[in-house]
Amino acid sequence: MNPASAPVVISCGEPAGIGPEVAARAWAILAQEVPMVWMGDPRHLPTDIPHRVIESCHQASAIGGNALPVLAHPFPAQTVSGLADPANAQSIIDVIARGVDLVRSGQACAITTAPIHKKALKDGADFAYPGHTEYLAALAGGKDVVMMLASDQLRVVPATIHIALDQVALVLTPAHLRRVIEITADGLKTQFGIAAPKIAIAGLNPHAGEGGTIGRQEVDWIAGLVVTMQAEGYDLIGPLPADTMFHAAARSRYDAAIAMYHDQALIPIKTLDFDRGVNVTLGLPFIRTSPDHGTAFDIAGKGLANPTSMVEAIRLAYKMAGS
Secondary structure (H helix, E strand, O other): OOOOOOOEEEEOOOOOOOHHHHHHHHHHHHOOOOOEEEEEOHHHOOOOOOEEEEOOHHHHHHHOOOOEEEEEOOOOOOOEOOEOOHHHHHHHHHHHHHHHHHHHOOOOOEEEEOOOOHHHHHHHHOOOOOOHHHHHHHHOOOOOOEEEEEOOOOEEEEOOOOOOHHHHHHHOOHHHHHHHHHHHHHHHHHOOOOOOOEEEEEOOOHHHHOOOEOEOHHHHHHHHHHHHHHHOOOEEEEEEOHHHOOOHHHHOOOOEEEEOOHHHHHHHHHHHOOOOOEEEEEOOOOOEEEEOOOOOOOOOOOOOOOOHHHHHHHHHHHHHHHO
């Protein structure tokens, strides 16, 4: 299929959450801009958005201006908004895998995943992965991946993600940080179309250790790794104090920042652009984005969900495919 006309495939995620709603409302906003197809059980879509079941991705462009194209994937159970049903767990997992197959076969240009509820997947299908990202990496053959949060204001990668703060210094080894830098640089080139990416590296400790007086990781090995990788051709700056690298003037000097732990990365982007942040998985052999929010069971089915992050995730996926 011609990449220019191949759609973004949107996996349904947890149907009892806001995923189907924000996907449908994203289509209403992007129908004339981005070809897309939603995959899941049509019963789970909001009734006020027109949809049409199609047989293949090839039909999406012709239909997508008037109705949300749907690749139907029947689920065992209808949903009650806000209440995840473990009976649907395996179908949710299967939709993700089917969407990846469509992208890898060239029938779709990228996948945008709606939020899942990991406990429901564990309860209903013994889901063996901490989350979406790890499952996608397994589908790709065990690839090393990193999570990037991206918006027009900032691209930032946490070198460590969902681990306790007292474990960060143990996980954050020179080999680990090197791999994160490598994957980030490659992703900026191949998926964002940045030929020579500039990457800022945050310090681990306050004030980047202040010369070893507030922690020694920066002087003992982070600065040395930066110098070594600079000599290998990577355009890196750092380690920088994290409290001074996210204001506007600082952000203008790099294409992406690598933070050392979860909140060091997510606090600045959520402060700068809370509704428009997009989760991008780098290191996969296909493009995957997702909105930067969860299932939001408390507002599911009430017409209150903001589709902005889903809109931006679909838009970015299609832009990356063009790069």
